Amino acid sequence: MTSERSPGDGTPRQTMVALGPRISAAFGAADVRIDALCLTAELLSAALGEQRTLIHTRRSMPATITVRVLLPNRDIDLAFPRMISAPEEPDPVHRRWLAQRNAHGIVLSDHLRGLGAVHGIDVDIQFKALPFTPPVKLYLLNGTEALFAYYQVTEREEQIGRESVAMYDALGGGRVAALLVRRGRRPRPRVRDAVADLVRRTLDNHRDRPRALLTVGRCVDAP
Structure with a gap:
């Protein structure tokens, strides 16, 4: 269960869920669509990897899978992760993030x-x-459920190459809050105008402007 009704006004409460089971449920549709906004796509990649293992156990399979992922451009000045002190040489924290992305x-x-x-x-x-x-x-x-989690920024040190680097880094975790948009019917205005539509507008506003990052089998970074 991803949403509970508050007494009186029908507003859904947020509940904490793991992404994997929600994606498994989404894969029960004939046409699967996933729109995502994230820092590295690590959690999404792991969840979709599970589907590659589990899909042979399904009685029916999707006819189509559409996935759109928005990730930070390679050259922007990231708020996190980043070195605490300004580096004199190319930032090893940024290089590590880019490699992970x-x-x-x-x-x-x-x-x-x-x-x-x-x-x-x-x-x-x-x-x-x-x-x-x-x-x-x-x-x-699938346009019916929005899941989100705030990145928690913390100071920490990590060994990168031969150097111990102090950085501001983000802890994402494996659990996210879920907000139900609709259950097979037109969404309530209160729900429609909440987090789910904010997600959709954020994604749609960047549909045409960003450049493609990845193609099959190789990476093509935006300049």
């Missing part, structure tokens, strides 16, 4: 393309570059 994007693409090739599913994947650091990770599943 690219790697998770390629793995995510491989998971979905693998599903399409093995099971005959029509797969459409788009990666887009954002001009800002997202303060939250947001997922919209």
Whole structure:
């Protein structure tokens, strides 16, 4: 259960859920669509990797899978992760984030393309570059459920190469809050105008402007 009704006004309460089971539920639809806004796509890639393992147990499979992921542009000045002190040389924290973003994007693409090739599913994947650091990770599943979690920024040190680097980093975790948009019918205005439509507008506002980041099998970064 992802939403509970508050007494009196019908407003859904947020509840904490794991992303994997919600994506599994979304894959029960004939046409699967996932819109995401995140920092590296690590959690989404892991959740879709589970579907590649579990899909053979389903009685029916999706006919189409459409995934659109918005990630920060490679060259922006990230709010996090970043070094606490201004680096004199190229920032190792930024280089590490970029490598992680690219790697998770390629793995995510491989998971979905693998599903399409093995099971005959029509797969459409788009990666887009954002001009800002997202303060939250947001997922919209089949246009009916919005899931989100704020990144928690903390100071910490990590060994990068031979250097111990002090940085501001984000802790995402594996659980997100869920808000139900509708249950097979037109959404209530109160729900429609809440988090789910904010997610949708954020994604739609950047549909045409960002440049593509990834293609199948290789990474093409936006300049």
